[in-house]
Every structure is written in C-alpha cells, then in structure tokens.
Amino acid sequence: MKIPTEPVGSIPRPVYLQEAIKSFAQGQIPEKELAAKTEQALKETIQQLEATCSPVISDGEQSKPSFVTYPIHGNKQLDSNGVVIPFADGHTRQLPKLTGGPFRYQNYASSYVEKAKSLTRLPVKQAVISTSAISLLYPQEGIADYSHDQFIQDLIHESEADIRQCLNAGAYNVQIDFTEARLALKLDPSRQLLQRFIDLNNQVLDRFTQAERKKIGVHSCPGGDHDSTHSADISYADLLPYLFQLRAGNFYLEYAAEKEKKSTLQAIREFSKNDQRIFLGVTNVLDPHVETPEEVCALIMEAAKVIPVDRLGTTDDCGFSPFADDVSTARETAFAKIKARVQGTLLAETKL
C-alpha cells in the first residue's frame, strides 16, 4: 500500500546565511549580498533534499525570516511589543503589533514556490502562516480608524490570496502552519480562543472548492524552537476534536515526540473525517538521535492498526528550524532524519 510522505517545511539555514542575515540587519552588507547568499543556500538545500529521495520537497524556508513573520516583513505599521509566546525552557518569542490599517501582506508565499520550482523538478510543497496567527497582530486596545472587524476582513482576503497564489504558482499542495492551536488551549482552557481560531481559519478555507481543499493541509504541533516546546503539556486528545473541524484535506501532526501515542491515535480515528488524510510525524525534530528506518516503520505499523492505511501518510514532527536564527538542529541531522522517514515509510509500504 502506497503511503505518501512529505516534509513540514523548514531546514536549518547554513552558518554563512545566518551570518549574512545578521550582518545585513546591522547594515554591514548590502541587500544584494544577502540575496546571493540566500540563493546559494536555497540551491544547496534543494539539492540535499532531492538526495534524501523525498518524493515531495519544500524550499527549506531558506528565504523566510520566520514561518510566521514573512507576510509582514517590511510592514511599516508595526510596533515591536505584541503578543509574547513563552516556551517551556524559559525563552520567549514576541510578535509585533499592528499600529494602523488597511492590513496588506508585504510578501506572499507564492514567491518561494516560483523560486523553488525553478530549481527542482520534484513536486514542491509550500507552507503558509495561519490566519489565526496573524490575527494576533491586532492590539487589544484597538486602533483608531481601523476596527477589528475591518482588520479581520482584510486579513481573510490576504490569507486566501496567499494560499490561492501558491496553488496558481504550481505548488503541489499548501500547508497552513497552525502551531498556535495547542497553545490556545493552554492560554484559554475554556476552549473559546481555540474555537475562535478554528472558525476564523474555516472562513478562509470556505473560500476554496472541495477539490482545492484536497490540496490544502494544516500543521499542528506543540511548537518547536531552540529544541523547546510551548504547549506539549496540553493533552493532544483535547485538541484533536477541534482540529478536525477545519475543512482541510490534509493534517500534518506532531506524533513521534508524543508521549500519549495510544490516546492520540484513538482521538484521530474518532474525530477525523473520512476525506481527511493524516500525515503522522515519524521523526522527532527536538531529539538529535537520528531514527532508523526500522524505528520509523514500527511507528507506522502501530498507527496502521488504528487509522485506515489508505488515509495515512508520514511527515516530520515539525519544521527543523521555524525561525531563521534557530541553530539547535544541525543541517546534516535534519537531512538524515528526512532520509530515515523516506526509507522507513518505504519499508512499511512493503508490509502493509
């Protein structure tokens, strides 16, 4: 039985690119030099991804400043002190906040698709940020002359355009990064925040046909930054009934690092819809140990006892480096893990 396998997205940026990003930020090198280094990293990353034999690849997000900030990079109507996301190891990431409208994306993810497609013949998957994550940019105190309702209407429009342009640019499929889903349960145990996020994201998904939604997926995880998480202590089984309300065709779920695997599989079986494919994470991106193909295969065999095999796929638990400055996972480790995922999935195919 054929089991599709896909990456989540990001690969650690090579050291020379990290340094170029820093130097550019400090005004030490011109933009042209940063662009050349980015291009070089992109080429090398795609070549190395091809070498893993992954049937579908991404661009490794080499040119994205981060999985969440690419649409607002360069937006002048931003202040630095927005929502803070605390991680288990004590470090934080802070989002900017909006100071005026109308809200427009500065960059669309389709630019990454076009570039990647010029460098490979393999199908290219593209990740976009969720509408709900960007909705956090609107400040609690409001903005004079730009209401929250106006912002949400503008955001839904931009978010739809982001996905649609990727599909039009020939992306094999599009994955919405919805990493704040599990965090929402932590911030608001009443589940109202999570439900609001789901409803907002569904407003965007509803703008696509059923055929288009088959090519649109959602990634969820407890966050993975500097090898730490923001919401792993929240039960996955609590999240999944909500997550599968999303009218998307594919789900890319953190699983290898999950402690409660049995209840996770049961919740997937119980709450996912028949037309939703489940890509289970079979490599733990927070653990430097490189899985063997046999370990990956064993995870798939266990899952196949609970979830129908024709709705199963495999992926990595998360991106290997969602923020450009995260150097916690070596590039070589990331490629080795992807190779193990591909080989382990092939091994399971021969047994199922």
Ligand SMILES: [Zn+2]
């Ligand atoms: Zn993730």
